[in-house]
Amino acid sequence: MSDFTHINKDGKVTMVDVGDKAITKRKAVARTIVVLPQPVLAQLANGDIQTKKGGVFQTAIIAGIMAAKKTSELIPLCHPLSLDSCNITILLNEKQQLEIDCTATITGKTGVEMEALTGASIAALTVYDMCKALSQDIVIKETRLMQKTGGKTDVGKA
Incomplete structure (x- = not known):
């Protein structure tokens, strides 16, 4: 019927059955590019941007990790x-x-691409949220899968 894995033979939405898949070590790397305007870049010092809410990058890292863990939600x-x-x-x-x-x-039966993509995306949104008082010209430019290993097909550099 379809090459989409989330559509069954009857054309209905379904969760992929991974029950018979082999357990393997799997890895995914995703990247989001964020363009910061000059007023925001000017605040960068010692590898982070400090705001009243705290360190922007450190907060974004925590938010991204939390989001990756909640991807299925x-x-x-x-x-x-x-x-x-x-x-x-x-x-x-x-x-x-x-x-x-x-x-x-x-180490499991399914890949972690969506977790990596979600983590990078939410980290970028956190940077936007914490810096928007300085400028709303921040651009979240692109989010993409850079690498995927351990499943049926590998993508990118190992």
Whole structure:
């Protein structure tokens, strides 16, 4: 009927049955790019932006990890997963844009792409929320899967 994994033979929405899949070590890395306007960049010191609410990047890292752990509560057909690890890094690249990377790993029957994508996305939204008082010209530019390993197909560099 369809190549979509979340559509059954009758054309109805379904959660993918992973019961017969092999347990493997799986990893996914997602990246979100955030463009910060000059008034926000001017506040960057010692690797973070300090606000009355606290350190922006440190708060974004915590928010992203929390979101990755709750992905199945946010995206209806995702399996609830017990992550082995979730790590978020935030750095300013050569274009003066933030690169927010979320790396999620699991030993299980299904991948962690959605967890990595969710973690990077929510970290970016947290940066926006904490910096919007300085400027609302912040742009969350793109979120994409950079790497996926351990399942049926690998994506990106191992």
